[in-house]
Amino acid sequence: MEAFLIFEDGEVFPGRWIGSPKESPGEVVFTTGMTGYQEVMTDPSYSGQIVTFTYPLIGNYGKVPGESESKFPSCAGIVVNEWCKDSDHLGKWLDAWNIPAIAGVDTRAVVRKVRETGPIRGVISTHPRIQLEKWPDPLSLQWVNRVSVQKPVSYPSLGPNPFHVVLIDFGVKTSIINTLLQRGCRVTVVPWFTEPDELEQLAPDGLLFSNGPGDPKAFQPYLNRWASLVTQIPTMGICLGHQLLALILGADTERLAFGHRGSNHPVRETETERVWITSQNHGYTVCPSSLDHLAWKVTHLHVNDGSVEGMAHRQYPIFSVQFHPEAHPGPADSMPLFDRFIEMMKEKKQVMVHG
Structure with missing residues (x-):
């Protein structure tokens, strides 16, 4: 059955449905x-986005147990060039979660656009014309609310x-939690809207601001609640968490x-x-010009465009x-970043013990 990817400027890319037809808007990314x-x-960082795969054949190894980064797919849709005919189970899985997917699309042309x-x-959509009354708001917190836990979840330590x-x-992403557990940490995952006093009551040795979807400036009304915590407790940020830490401490x-x-972006240490x-x-x-270099040290830069990594x-x-x-990431002999985080927590605890 015919399917269409229609851009907001009216350009149409035809394809065919994987699973049952359903309409879904979102930012088109690749x-x-x-x-x-x-x-x-x-x-979960793809929540609200229509994901275009540049690799021409998708689904060739089906759906593998244990390789999902969350309990369910949360993207707004999937666009591929060729869908492996043996991936019926994967297609049914997307369909069960109400994720529209289409194949046969000129993905090279989509990426160029x-x-x-x-x-x-x-x-x-099933129709080659936009029939939306309203586009999703990029500054809405609905994307994060959809993928964040709604109450604390505890993971016991695997070590003493x-x-x-x-x-x-x-x-x-599940891999982040697993990496902390593999290093012997006890992890408590809390909703993003948890109040500062509740965070303090958990007595953390370290805070981790996770990845996630959306514009970091959607959180501007909430930045002050984290400022006093991150200046006292060893803190690591990843992706959206990286951007939020910059905003919390005055950058843009x-x-x-x-x-x-x-999976192959070159970054210079x-x-x-x-x-x-x-x-x-x-x-x-993060805007490089907004960083106070007396306060911040840039540790990584993107090789292709020079952005702060x-x-x-x-x-x-x-x-x-x-x-x-x-x-x-990185050379095999580089110090893993999670180990650096653990060293920070260890140093902080030693200062607290010995004064």
Whole structure:
């Protein structure tokens, strides 16, 4: 059955349905990864977005148990060029979660359009004309509310004498939680709207601001609630969490021309000049000119466009990265970023014990 991807400017890309027809609007984005389509489909950071896969064949290894990054796919839709005929189970899974997916689309042309026009919205539909009354609001918190936990979830430590990490959930990937657990941490995942006094009552050794969907400036009314905590408690930020930490401490964010989404983005570590190959998924970035370089040290830069990919505060126990550290970026001999986070918590605890 015929399906259509219609951009907000009226340009139409025809395709065919995978599963049953259903209309869905969202920002049209593309990802360049050659593998990991299941992880992409279940990455909460794609909430509200129509994801176009640049790799031509999707679904060739079906759906694999244990490889999802959340309990359900939360993207607004999937667009592919060729859908593997043996991926019926994967298609039914998307259909069961009400995610529209279409194949047979000229994805090269879609990517060229997104790259040339910048952020642009579209609709997957059975009709080649837009019939929406209203586009989704990019500054709405509905995307994060959909993927954040609604009450605290505790994960016990796998080792003795654990550090307690309170993870503020804006749409965290399961791999991030697993990485902390593998390092012996006890993890409490809390809703993003948790009050500061509730966070303090949990007695965290460290705070982690997770990845998630949407514009970081949607959280501007809530930034002050975190300021006093991050200046006292060792804090790590990832993706959206990286952007929020910048906003909390007075820097600014801006939108990228077409975002970084894929598994092979080169990032230069400024201290060593080594290039890390990273997995990324974001449409916003920290403005370099807004960073007070007496307060912040830029630790990582994107090789292709020079955007800020990592930063560390010179006074407070805070660092953050724009890429996904749980995806094992960088040279094999580099210090894993989660280990750096644990070292920060250890140093803080030693100061508290010995004064």
